[in-house]
Amino acid sequence: MNVAGVLTTKKELSSRNELTEPLLVRWLLIAAALVFLGLFLLVPLAAVFSQALEKGFEAYLAALKEPDALAAIRLTLITAAISVPLNLIFGVVSAWSIAKFDFPGRSFLITLIDLPFSVSPVISGLIYVLLFGLQGWLGPWLQAHDIKIIFAVPGIILATIFVTFPFVARELIPLMESQGKDEEEAARVLGASGLQTFWRVTLPNIRWGILYGVILCNARAMGEFGAVSVVSGHVRGSTNTIPLHVEILYNEYNYVAAFAVASLLGMLAIVTLVAKSFVEWRIRTVKGEE
């Protein structure tokens, strides 16, 4: 009896130890993560805003209202407004076909979708210079027909589309695969057409996933530097996006304006994060309801 009692207390003790020690470790880990985040994310973000407002709010606004800055903002918005919807359509179509159908070359298609993630953005930009540049394959023909792609808005949009290509598809493929095709098959059996099945069954199931992909896609489309830098030509007031404009201002010793414009991207990041966590929360509650 006595022996058994000792045993139980020992067991209790050891189990308590098991609880307390990891707790300490856990706190340490959390603290380390927070310190790391603070140092590498929050401090730089705060620095951007404090630099931007160094000469007061007037100077901050003036930097944003300057014609070249406005042109850069406009170009960035146009680029995102074109590339994000296109990648949305592409992403849904490819995720749909990959998740719901079996066909030869399916895994090859998945690899292809991932390609932009594995290629350096500079190379992505150079691809377009090689294709559409004056010395490139299509260059002379394009010039003869007075079509400008590279060093103009179309080139910037193309490069952005390439870089942001995988975001929506990558988000949807695992989601649609985990959902399986039971519901779609049921709909078909009950007499729904392909389009009806898509609109009424598939789309409602993946809408939050789509939104999540679109948010990430948009953030990258607006913030892309490397690929766009290669194809832009850096003509101020016409082919500079926000990130390129920031670099130019910085190189002109115009630090307040550079950080003022950079703060727009900072705000975009914050909005993206908030929207992203909202969507994540929605996805969880939707799953919980089910």
Add this chain to the structure above:
Amino acid sequence: MKTLIGKALLVAALATSIPLTAFAQVNLLNVSYDPTRELYQDFNSAFAKQWKKQAREDVTIKQSHGGSGKQARAVIDGLDADVVTLALAYDIDEIHDRAKLIPQAWQKRLPHNSSPYTSTIVFLVRKGNPKKIKDWSDLVKPGVSVITPNPKTSGGARWNYLAAWGYALKQKGGNEAQAKEFVRKLFKNVPVLDSGARGSTTTFVQRGLGDVLLAWENEAFLAVNELGKDKFEIVVPSVSILAEPPVTVIDKVVDRKGTRKVAEAYLKYLYTPEGQEIAARHYYRPRDKKVAAKYGKIFPKVKLLTIDQQFGGWRKAQKVHFADGGIFDQIYAK
């Protein structure tokens, strides 16, 4: 829905009709190298005023800046430059060689080798000159950190390199082998090669790297004036190089766009007393004797080597020193 479409069409119609009612308007694109940003900002507005008086036409000049070699590459790849104003003749030669956008003898078309202003290479050091850097020979001493951009992409960097080479040649008993060794030692002291002159200036000035920056004279003056006379000093070496940044219209582009007249007037305006004044105010050495005399006090007298006499012209210098497998590749790889 219908009214919405109607409204949209109306807006579209209005938007497209605006350019028709605007004044006669020409656009020029000047593709330039890094340190000329401030110069052309001023010059462009002066020329726009002049052109309005002269031709009753509104001209908007857009600018693109970057490392000189990189900018030439962009023009070769189809960036629609009406004029290029680059750091050295070889980059413009490339535009002829690789894309045939200009005639081979482009440099004969304007006075002074088509270079309306000149510059040279000087040293920018931290206030008080803590490492006691006085001349090129101080740059190869151990423990001296030198900032210069990459000669492969930057025009300024190639002038830097050649100025150092020229200095070594001019020393007592100097020869090619010694010059090569000297430049090799110098580049051993370079911790980072930026792609353009402006990038290097930012590295030195803003990031605080290095003891001495090899810079365009105008870039050095700008850094001192913009960022504080209390932080930096300019050191003028005993020998430097006469840098001639040339300009030209891009014939194929201006003929296609129909902008030849205004593009040529733009470049010629650089040679007028007003244009020369603007250049001098931005610390480029003017060609015009009168303007040069007026601003003579600013520019220190230096013994200047020329690319033609010392190196047999840019084509040769490029081939020997900066082409793939050239001397720069040999000394920098080791």
